[in-house]
Amino acid sequence: MKKQHPNHRHVKIHRSYSVEEIAKLFSVHKNTVRSWLKNGLTTVDNKRPMLIHGQTLYSFLQVKRVKHKRPCEPGEMYCVRCRSPKAPAGDMAEYQSKTDTLGNLVAICPDCEAIMNRRVCLSKLDEFRRYMDISIPQALKHIVESTQPTVNSDLL
Template sequence: MKRSYDFHRVRSHRPYTIATLAALLGVDKRTVRRWIESDRLDVAIVEHSRPVILLGSKVKAWGTARQRAKKQPCAYGEIYCVRCKTPRRIKPDSFLIVQPNQSKLTVKGECCRCDLTLNRFGSPANRAALEAEFGPKRPDNPAA
């Protein structure tokens, strides 16, 4: 189920009906109605008449604020674990840097709680900083 929507597609100076907003974001009309009733999208309603008209600028501001509130920034030495749904530290003995080419590298490690393999992507220019952040590194393993 999709949990993030492309609110950049919503035009600020355009009014939307429930049906047009649902089609634009690729959701069902009932989803937009649920947002209005329970998620406080009712601030975007221009008039309480039929059809319901939503102001594009307020819809866009509401959507970006909603998605920004869901973000969980990782602290120093953490990688986001999709199983635990929270930033976690990796096991020190599982730290590995894989560099498949000259322009990108991947930091791999196991979650300290659920043992899921966590990945963080970076550039070779940041390799020293990543090694300092996540601890002593094992030798590169190009097959991983």
């Protein structure tokens, strides 16, 4: 099962939640919410049932999410396997266009040799060229522009 991070945007800030309600809201176990309480999430008071104000829960989850972010510098790409930003192997990357203005930089991690991706805007591609050699593959527009015949051709 894929590990999901609780989305702080699901919290209503003007409401108080019990431990069970928070667990149900984020589809996590009650013990997960109790561990959040041990790690700094505060309750309204020390009485039972334990109630957590929505604004407090919202802030706690937002801080927790920001703490775990690993921002990349302009010359770096994030390796999911290594869980850290790194410069690509050989300082080489390939730009794969997704739309007219947006695409992905695809490279290989120097440590684990996994594929790394980074979404970039075509207009900002020159900023990345200072740090790495970027190739942009050009596809042939028509099949007749190819110098080698295709397998599905009767023109042999």
